[in-house]
Amino acid sequence: MSTAGHRFAFFRQAGWMALATSMGGVFMVLVHTPASMKLPQAEYGVFLTLLQVMNLMLIPAIGLQTVVAQQTAAAVTDTQQAQLSTTVRRLLLGTFLVWVVMALGLVACRHHLLATLKITNPAALWLTLAIGLAMLWGPILQGILQGRQNFLWLGSLQILSGCTRLVGVLLIVWCLGGYAAGAVGAAWLGFAAAVLVAGWLTRRTWLGPGEPAAWRGWLRRVVPLTLGLAVAQFMMAADQVLVQSIFDRDVTALYGAAGMMGRALVFFTGALVAVMFPKVVRSVARAERTEVSALALGAVALAGGIAALVCTLAPELPLRILKREYWVSAPLIPWFVWCMLPLTLATVLINNLLARDRFAVVPWLVMVAVAYGVALFVRVPEFRQAAQFEAFRMIVRTLGGFSLLLLAVAAWFTWGHRASTSAPAGDREPGNEPNSKQE
DSSP: OOHHHHHHHHHHHHHHHHHHHHHHHHHHHHTHHHHHHHSOHHHHHHHHHHHHHHHHHTHHHHHHHHHHHHHHHHOOSHHHHHHHHHHHHHHHHHHHHHHHHHHHHHHHHHHHHHHHTTOSOHHHHHHHHHHHHHHHHHHHHHHHHHHTTOHHHHHHHHHHHHHHHHHHHIIIIIITOOOHHHHHHHHHHHHHHHHHHHHHHTHHHHTSOOOOOOHHHHHHHHHHHHHHHHHHHHHHHHHHHHHHHHSOTTTHHHHHHHHHHHHHHHHHHHHHHHHHHHHHHHHHHTTOOOOHHHHHHHHHHHHHHHHHHHHHHOTTGGGGGSOGGGGGGTTHHHHHHHHHHHHHHHHHHHHHHHHTTOGGGHHHHHHHHHHHHHHHHHTHHHHHHSOHHHHHHHHHHHHHHHHHHHHHHHHHHHHSHHHHHTSOGGGOOTTOOOOSSOO
16 A cells, blocks of 8 residues: 555544544533533532543553554464464453452452542442443453454444443433432443443454463563553543542532543544554554554644643633533633643553554653652642642642653653664654664
Protein backbone atom coordinates (compact mmCIF):
# COMPACT_ATOMS: atom_id res chain seq x y z
CA MET A 1 0.00 0.00 0.00
CA SER A 2 1.29 3.47 -0.83
CA THR A 3 1.91 6.13 1.79
CA ALA A 4 -1.29 7.89 0.74
CA GLY A 5 -3.14 4.60 1.04
CA HIS A 6 -1.80 4.02 4.55
CA ARG A 7 -2.89 7.50 5.55
CA PHE A 8 -6.36 7.01 4.11
CA ALA A 9 -6.77 3.64 5.86
CA PHE A 10 -5.58 5.09 9.15
CA PHE A 11 -7.95 8.05 9.06
CA ARG A 12 -10.85 5.90 7.81
CA GLN A 13 -10.42 3.42 10.67
CA ALA A 14 -9.57 6.15 13.16
CA GLY A 15 -12.64 8.07 11.99
CA TRP A 16 -14.88 5.10 12.66
CA MET A 17 -13.27 4.47 16.06
CA ALA A 18 -13.60 8.15 16.91
CA LEU A 19 -17.25 8.09 15.88
CA ALA A 20 -17.96 4.86 17.76
CA THR A 21 -16.03 5.98 20.82
CA SER A 22 -17.78 9.34 20.70
CA MET A 23 -21.19 7.67 20.48
CA GLY A 24 -20.32 5.31 23.32
CA GLY A 25 -18.93 8.22 25.28
CA VAL A 26 -22.04 10.32 24.65
CA PHE A 27 -24.19 7.49 25.99
CA MET A 28 -21.96 7.19 29.06
CA VAL A 29 -21.98 10.94 29.62
CA LEU A 30 -25.76 11.03 29.21
CA VAL A 31 -25.92 8.46 32.02
CA HIS A 32 -25.07 11.33 34.33
CA THR A 33 -28.15 13.33 33.35
CA PRO A 34 -30.72 11.00 34.98
CA ALA A 35 -28.19 10.00 37.65
CA SER A 36 -27.55 13.60 38.73
CA MET A 37 -31.26 14.44 38.54
CA LYS A 38 -32.52 11.51 40.61
CA LEU A 39 -29.65 10.67 42.96
CA PRO A 40 -29.06 12.73 46.10
CA GLN A 41 -25.81 14.67 45.80
CA ALA A 42 -24.03 12.40 48.30
CA GLU A 43 -25.12 9.27 46.41
CA TYR A 44 -24.05 10.77 43.10
CA GLY A 45 -20.62 11.43 44.59
CA VAL A 46 -20.39 7.77 45.61
CA PHE A 47 -21.32 6.72 42.07
CA LEU A 48 -18.66 8.97 40.53
CA THR A 49 -16.05 7.61 42.94
CA LEU A 50 -16.92 3.98 42.25
CA LEU A 51 -16.48 4.65 38.53
CA GLN A 52 -12.88 5.61 39.27
CA VAL A 53 -12.46 2.60 41.55
CA MET A 54 -13.45 0.52 38.52
CA ASN A 55 -10.65 2.18 36.55
CA LEU A 56 -8.18 1.25 39.27
CA MET A 57 -9.48 -2.33 39.30
CA LEU A 58 -8.64 -2.49 35.60
CA ILE A 59 -4.91 -2.05 36.29
CA PRO A 60 -4.05 -5.80 36.65
CA ALA A 61 -5.41 -6.39 33.15
CA ILE A 62 -4.66 -3.07 31.49
CA GLY A 63 -1.54 -4.38 29.78
CA LEU A 64 -3.29 -7.52 28.60
CA GLN A 65 -5.28 -5.85 25.81
CA THR A 66 -2.07 -4.34 24.52
CA VAL A 67 0.01 -7.52 24.65
CA VAL A 68 -2.82 -9.67 23.25
CA ALA A 69 -3.29 -7.13 20.45
CA GLN A 70 0.45 -7.23 19.86
CA GLN A 71 0.56 -11.03 19.76
CA THR A 72 -2.56 -11.23 17.58
CA ALA A 73 -1.19 -8.70 15.10
CA ALA A 74 2.10 -10.62 14.89
CA ALA A 75 0.47 -14.10 14.61
CA VAL A 76 0.89 -14.79 10.92
CA THR A 77 1.47 -18.58 11.00
CA ASP A 78 -0.69 -21.50 12.18
CA THR A 79 1.74 -22.21 15.03
CA GLN A 80 1.57 -18.62 16.22
CA GLN A 81 -2.24 -18.72 16.02
CA ALA A 82 -2.27 -21.89 18.16
CA GLN A 83 0.07 -20.27 20.68
CA LEU A 84 -2.29 -17.30 20.79
CA SER A 85 -5.22 -19.62 21.63
CA THR A 86 -3.28 -21.16 24.50
CA THR A 87 -2.26 -17.73 25.76
CA VAL A 88 -5.84 -16.39 25.74
CA ARG A 89 -7.23 -19.42 27.62
CA ARG A 90 -4.52 -19.16 30.28
CA LEU A 91 -5.13 -15.44 30.63
CA LEU A 92 -8.87 -15.88 31.12
CA LEU A 93 -8.19 -18.42 33.87
CA GLY A 94 -5.43 -16.35 35.44
CA THR A 95 -7.48 -13.16 35.56
CA PHE A 96 -10.36 -15.09 37.10
CA LEU A 97 -8.02 -16.19 39.90
CA VAL A 98 -6.86 -12.59 40.32
CA TRP A 99 -10.50 -11.57 40.64
CA VAL A 100 -11.04 -14.24 43.33
CA VAL A 101 -8.13 -12.78 45.30
CA MET A 102 -9.63 -9.29 44.89
CA ALA A 103 -12.98 -10.63 46.13
CA LEU A 104 -11.39 -12.16 49.22
CA GLY A 105 -9.57 -8.91 49.93
CA LEU A 106 -12.78 -6.94 49.57
CA VAL A 107 -14.57 -9.25 51.99
CA ALA A 108 -11.77 -8.79 54.51
CA CYS A 109 -11.64 -4.98 54.15
CA ARG A 110 -15.29 -4.25 53.40
CA HIS A 111 -15.98 -2.26 56.57
CA HIS A 112 -12.95 -0.03 56.04
CA LEU A 113 -13.82 0.52 52.37
CA LEU A 114 -17.45 1.32 53.14
CA ALA A 115 -16.38 3.90 55.71
CA THR A 116 -13.57 5.43 53.63
CA LEU A 117 -15.65 5.79 50.47
CA LYS A 118 -18.75 6.78 52.48
CA ILE A 119 -20.93 4.05 50.93
CA THR A 120 -24.23 3.55 52.73
CA ASN A 121 -25.52 0.59 50.70
CA PRO A 122 -23.01 -2.33 50.58
CA ALA A 123 -24.67 -3.61 47.39
CA ALA A 124 -22.84 -0.85 45.49
CA LEU A 125 -19.52 -2.34 46.60
CA TRP A 126 -20.50 -5.90 45.66
CA LEU A 127 -21.72 -4.80 42.24
CA THR A 128 -18.42 -2.99 41.71
CA LEU A 129 -16.69 -6.27 42.49
CA ALA A 130 -18.85 -8.06 39.91
CA ILE A 131 -17.87 -5.45 37.33
CA GLY A 132 -14.24 -6.22 38.16
CA LEU A 133 -14.43 -9.63 36.49
CA ALA A 134 -15.90 -8.15 33.31
CA MET A 135 -13.17 -5.50 33.32
CA LEU A 136 -10.47 -8.16 33.65
CA TRP A 137 -11.84 -10.32 30.83
CA GLY A 138 -12.85 -7.48 28.52
CA PRO A 139 -9.33 -6.27 27.64
CA ILE A 140 -8.23 -9.81 26.68
CA LEU A 141 -11.12 -10.33 24.28
CA GLN A 142 -10.97 -6.81 22.88
CA GLY A 143 -7.22 -7.20 22.41
CA ILE A 144 -7.93 -10.00 19.91
CA LEU A 145 -10.27 -7.72 17.96
CA GLN A 146 -7.76 -4.86 18.10
CA GLY A 147 -4.88 -7.07 16.93
CA ARG A 148 -7.01 -8.33 14.03
CA GLN A 149 -7.74 -4.67 13.24
CA ASN A 150 -11.44 -5.53 13.47
CA PHE A 151 -12.26 -1.95 14.33
CA LEU A 152 -15.89 -2.29 13.20
CA TRP A 153 -16.75 -4.54 16.12
CA LEU A 154 -14.22 -2.97 18.48
CA GLY A 155 -15.98 0.34 18.05
CA SER A 156 -19.43 -1.25 18.14
CA LEU A 157 -18.67 -2.68 21.58
CA GLN A 158 -18.09 0.86 22.83
CA ILE A 159 -21.55 1.85 21.58
CA LEU A 160 -23.17 -1.29 23.01
CA SER A 161 -21.64 -0.78 26.46
CA GLY A 162 -22.60 2.89 26.65
CA CYS A 163 -26.12 2.38 25.31
CA THR A 164 -26.81 -0.53 27.68
CA ARG A 165 -25.54 1.49 30.63
CA LEU A 166 -27.78 4.45 29.73
CA VAL A 167 -30.87 2.26 29.35
CA GLY A 168 -30.05 0.56 32.65
CA VAL A 169 -29.78 3.88 34.50
CA LEU A 170 -33.03 5.09 33.00
CA LEU A 171 -34.83 1.94 34.15
CA ILE A 172 -33.16 1.33 37.51
CA VAL A 173 -32.47 4.86 38.73
CA TRP A 174 -35.01 7.04 36.93
CA CYS A 175 -38.00 4.69 36.85
CA LEU A 176 -37.41 2.46 39.88
CA GLY A 177 -35.72 5.00 42.15
CA GLY A 178 -32.43 3.15 42.68
CA TYR A 179 -29.54 4.97 44.34
CA ALA A 180 -25.78 4.61 43.75
CA ALA A 181 -26.07 0.81 43.86
CA GLY A 182 -28.66 0.94 41.07
CA ALA A 183 -26.40 3.15 38.92
CA VAL A 184 -23.49 0.75 39.46
CA GLY A 185 -25.82 -2.11 38.52
CA ALA A 186 -26.53 -0.37 35.23
CA ALA A 187 -22.79 -0.07 34.62
CA TRP A 188 -22.49 -3.83 35.23
CA LEU A 189 -25.11 -4.46 32.53
CA GLY A 190 -23.05 -2.42 30.06
CA PHE A 191 -19.78 -4.19 30.81
CA ALA A 192 -21.43 -7.64 30.80
CA ALA A 193 -23.05 -7.04 27.41
CA ALA A 194 -19.76 -5.97 25.84
CA VAL A 195 -17.86 -8.95 27.28
CA LEU A 196 -20.47 -11.47 26.11
CA VAL A 197 -20.46 -10.13 22.56
CA ALA A 198 -16.65 -9.92 22.46
CA GLY A 199 -16.44 -13.51 23.73
CA TRP A 200 -18.73 -14.69 20.94
CA LEU A 201 -16.80 -12.80 18.25
CA THR A 202 -13.44 -14.22 19.39
CA ARG A 203 -14.59 -17.76 20.20
CA ARG A 204 -12.49 -19.32 17.42
CA THR A 205 -9.38 -17.96 19.10
CA TRP A 206 -9.99 -18.94 22.70
CA LEU A 207 -11.60 -22.27 21.71
CA GLY A 208 -9.08 -23.08 18.97
CA PRO A 209 -6.31 -25.72 19.06
CA GLY A 210 -3.39 -24.79 21.22
CA GLU A 211 0.39 -24.96 21.19
CA PRO A 212 2.78 -24.40 24.11
CA ALA A 213 3.47 -20.69 24.43
CA ALA A 214 6.80 -19.06 25.24
CA TRP A 215 5.69 -17.70 28.60
CA ARG A 216 9.05 -16.34 29.65
CA GLY A 217 9.24 -14.06 26.65
CA TRP A 218 5.55 -13.27 26.97
CA LEU A 219 5.98 -12.16 30.59
CA ARG A 220 8.92 -9.98 29.61
CA ARG A 221 6.44 -8.04 27.50
CA VAL A 222 3.30 -8.07 29.63
CA VAL A 223 4.92 -6.88 32.87
CA PRO A 224 6.38 -3.65 31.45
CA LEU A 225 3.28 -3.14 29.32
CA THR A 226 1.03 -3.44 32.37
CA LEU A 227 3.18 -1.10 34.45
CA GLY A 228 3.55 1.43 31.64
CA LEU A 229 -0.15 1.62 30.83
CA ALA A 230 -1.17 1.52 34.50
CA VAL A 231 0.58 4.84 35.10
CA ALA A 232 -1.90 6.90 33.08
CA GLN A 233 -4.81 4.88 34.49
CA PHE A 234 -3.70 5.58 38.06
CA MET A 235 -3.11 9.27 37.44
CA MET A 236 -6.55 9.63 35.84
CA ALA A 237 -8.44 8.02 38.75
CA ALA A 238 -6.54 8.62 42.01
CA ASP A 239 -7.69 12.19 42.61
CA GLN A 240 -11.42 11.35 42.77
CA VAL A 241 -10.83 8.54 45.26
CA LEU A 242 -8.73 10.91 47.40
CA VAL A 243 -11.42 13.61 47.32
CA GLN A 244 -14.11 11.11 48.32
CA SER A 245 -12.03 9.93 51.28
CA ILE A 246 -11.10 13.32 52.78
CA PHE A 247 -14.07 15.63 52.06
CA ASP A 248 -17.67 15.55 53.17
CA ARG A 249 -19.75 13.19 51.02
CA ASP A 250 -22.22 16.01 50.24
CA VAL A 251 -19.62 18.03 48.26
CA THR A 252 -17.48 15.39 46.55
CA ALA A 253 -19.96 15.19 43.67
CA LEU A 254 -19.09 18.80 42.75
CA TYR A 255 -15.47 17.80 42.17
CA GLY A 256 -16.51 14.61 40.42
CA ALA A 257 -18.83 16.45 38.02
CA ALA A 258 -15.99 18.67 36.78
CA GLY A 259 -13.55 15.75 36.76
CA MET A 260 -15.91 13.70 34.60
CA MET A 261 -15.64 16.32 31.86
CA GLY A 262 -11.85 16.40 32.05
CA ARG A 263 -11.58 12.61 31.93
CA ALA A 264 -13.88 12.54 28.91
CA LEU A 265 -11.04 14.23 27.02
CA VAL A 266 -8.84 11.18 27.63
CA PHE A 267 -11.68 8.80 26.79
CA PHE A 268 -12.68 10.37 23.48
CA THR A 269 -9.12 10.55 22.14
CA GLY A 270 -8.44 6.92 23.07
CA ALA A 271 -9.93 5.81 19.73
CA LEU A 272 -6.87 7.03 17.86
CA VAL A 273 -4.59 5.09 20.19
CA ALA A 274 -6.63 1.92 19.61
CA VAL A 275 -6.10 2.25 15.85
CA MET A 276 -2.45 3.27 16.13
CA PHE A 277 -1.17 0.44 18.32
CA PRO A 278 -1.65 -2.65 16.09
CA LYS A 279 -0.42 -0.71 13.06
CA VAL A 280 2.82 0.19 14.84
CA VAL A 281 3.24 -3.43 16.00
CA ARG A 282 2.72 -4.75 12.48
CA SER A 283 5.17 -2.21 11.01
CA VAL A 284 7.82 -3.21 13.55
CA ALA A 285 7.27 -6.93 12.85
CA ARG A 286 7.75 -6.26 9.11
CA ALA A 287 10.64 -3.80 9.60
CA GLU A 288 8.61 -1.08 7.87
CA ARG A 289 8.42 2.58 8.64
CA THR A 290 5.12 4.08 9.68
CA GLU A 291 3.90 7.56 10.47
CA VAL A 292 0.67 6.56 12.23
CA SER A 293 2.04 7.54 15.64
CA ALA A 294 2.79 11.06 14.39
CA LEU A 295 -0.67 11.24 12.81
CA ALA A 296 -2.30 10.08 16.05
CA LEU A 297 -0.34 12.54 18.16
CA GLY A 298 -1.21 15.43 15.85
CA ALA A 299 -4.89 14.50 15.76
CA VAL A 300 -5.07 14.14 19.55
CA ALA A 301 -3.28 17.46 20.08
CA LEU A 302 -5.63 19.24 17.66
CA ALA A 303 -8.86 17.68 18.98
CA GLY A 304 -7.80 18.01 22.60
CA GLY A 305 -6.68 21.60 22.16
CA ILE A 306 -9.98 22.58 20.53
CA ALA A 307 -11.97 20.85 23.28
CA ALA A 308 -9.90 22.54 25.99
CA LEU A 309 -10.33 25.94 24.33
CA VAL A 310 -14.11 25.49 24.08
CA CYS A 311 -14.31 24.43 27.75
CA THR A 312 -12.25 27.48 28.72
CA LEU A 313 -14.48 29.92 26.84
CA ALA A 314 -17.75 28.26 27.92
CA PRO A 315 -17.01 26.24 31.09
CA GLU A 316 -20.67 25.86 32.02
CA LEU A 317 -21.57 24.31 28.67
CA PRO A 318 -20.53 20.68 29.40
CA LEU A 319 -22.17 20.84 32.84
CA ARG A 320 -25.61 21.65 31.41
CA ILE A 321 -26.35 17.94 31.03
CA LEU A 322 -26.36 17.78 34.85
CA LYS A 323 -28.69 19.22 37.46
CA ARG A 324 -28.30 22.97 38.00
CA GLU A 325 -26.76 22.43 41.44
CA TYR A 326 -23.60 21.12 39.75
CA TRP A 327 -23.08 24.17 37.55
CA VAL A 328 -21.18 25.83 40.40
CA SER A 329 -18.29 23.50 39.42
CA ALA A 330 -17.80 25.43 36.16
CA PRO A 331 -14.63 27.26 37.38
CA LEU A 332 -12.94 23.86 37.75
CA ILE A 333 -13.63 22.81 34.15
CA PRO A 334 -10.79 24.80 32.46
CA TRP A 335 -8.33 23.57 35.08
CA PHE A 336 -9.35 19.98 34.51
CA VAL A 337 -9.24 19.97 30.71
CA TRP A 338 -5.87 21.74 30.46
CA CYS A 339 -4.38 19.51 33.15
CA MET A 340 -5.74 16.40 31.45
CA LEU A 341 -4.47 17.39 27.99
CA PRO A 342 -0.78 16.60 28.76
CA LEU A 343 -1.88 13.24 30.18
CA THR A 344 -3.78 12.54 26.95
CA LEU A 345 -0.73 13.36 24.79
CA ALA A 346 1.52 11.33 27.07
CA THR A 347 -0.80 8.34 26.63
CA VAL A 348 -0.26 8.44 22.85
CA LEU A 349 3.52 8.58 23.22
CA ILE A 350 3.55 5.84 25.86
CA ASN A 351 1.49 3.51 23.67
CA ASN A 352 3.82 4.18 20.75
CA LEU A 353 6.89 3.36 22.86
CA LEU A 354 5.36 0.20 24.28
CA ALA A 355 4.22 -0.97 20.84
CA ARG A 356 7.88 -0.75 19.78
CA ASP A 357 9.07 -2.65 22.90
CA ARG A 358 10.98 0.37 24.18
CA PHE A 359 10.52 -0.68 27.77
CA ALA A 360 13.38 1.42 29.16
CA VAL A 361 10.81 4.18 29.67
CA VAL A 362 8.69 2.11 32.08
CA PRO A 363 10.69 2.60 35.34
CA TRP A 364 10.66 6.36 34.78
CA LEU A 365 6.92 6.38 34.17
CA VAL A 366 6.33 4.37 37.34
CA MET A 367 8.49 6.83 39.31
CA VAL A 368 6.33 9.71 38.10
CA ALA A 369 3.15 7.89 39.17
CA VAL A 370 4.61 7.02 42.58
CA ALA A 371 5.73 10.61 43.08
CA TYR A 372 2.22 11.78 42.16
CA GLY A 373 0.64 9.44 44.71
CA VAL A 374 3.10 10.55 47.40
CA ALA A 375 2.47 14.22 46.59
CA LEU A 376 -1.29 13.75 46.97
CA PHE A 377 -0.85 11.92 50.27
CA VAL A 378 1.63 14.44 51.70
CA ARG A 379 -0.59 17.38 50.79
CA VAL A 380 -3.75 15.98 52.43
CA PRO A 381 -3.43 18.27 55.52
CA GLU A 382 -2.99 21.22 53.16
CA PHE A 383 -6.09 20.21 51.19
CA ARG A 384 -8.13 19.89 54.38
CA GLN A 385 -7.19 23.38 55.61
CA ALA A 386 -7.94 25.19 52.35
CA ALA A 387 -11.35 26.45 51.30
CA GLN A 388 -13.37 23.85 49.44
CA PHE A 389 -12.94 25.00 45.83
CA GLU A 390 -9.39 26.19 46.44
CA ALA A 391 -8.55 22.70 47.70
CA PHE A 392 -10.13 21.24 44.57
CA ARG A 393 -8.00 23.53 42.38
CA MET A 394 -4.88 22.53 44.32
CA ILE A 395 -5.60 18.86 43.66
CA VAL A 396 -6.17 19.49 39.95
CA ARG A 397 -2.99 21.56 39.69
CA THR A 398 -1.07 18.71 41.29
CA LEU A 399 -2.46 16.39 38.64
CA GLY A 400 -1.54 18.88 35.91
CA GLY A 401 2.04 19.27 37.11
CA PHE A 402 2.70 15.55 37.16
CA SER A 403 0.91 15.10 33.83
CA LEU A 404 3.36 17.56 32.28
CA LEU A 405 6.23 15.65 33.87
CA LEU A 406 4.85 12.39 32.46
CA LEU A 407 4.59 13.98 29.01
CA ALA A 408 8.18 15.22 29.25
CA VAL A 409 9.45 11.74 30.14
CA ALA A 410 7.50 10.12 27.30
CA ALA A 411 8.67 12.79 24.83
CA TRP A 412 12.32 12.32 25.82
CA PHE A 413 12.20 8.58 25.28
CA THR A 414 10.35 9.11 21.99
CA TRP A 415 12.64 11.70 20.43
CA GLY A 416 15.66 11.75 22.73
CA HIS A 417 19.09 10.71 21.44
CA ARG A 418 19.29 7.47 23.39
CA ALA A 419 15.81 6.25 22.31
CA SER A 420 16.53 6.96 18.65
CA THR A 421 20.00 5.42 18.54
CA SER A 422 19.04 2.22 20.37
CA ALA A 423 16.01 1.37 18.17
CA PRO A 424 16.16 -1.33 15.49
CA ALA A 425 16.10 -0.16 11.87
CA GLY A 426 12.40 -0.84 11.37
CA ASP A 427 11.59 0.72 14.70
CA ARG A 428 12.58 4.29 13.95
CA GLU A 429 10.34 7.21 13.33
CA PRO A 430 10.96 9.19 10.13
CA GLY A 431 13.45 11.95 10.80
CA ASN A 432 14.99 10.10 13.78
CA GLU A 433 17.83 8.39 11.96
CA PRO A 434 20.69 7.51 14.33
CA ASN A 435 24.31 8.39 13.89
CA SER A 436 26.55 5.79 12.31
CA LYS A 437 27.96 4.83 15.68
CA GLN A 438 25.51 2.77 17.74
CA GLU A 439 25.39 2.98 21.53
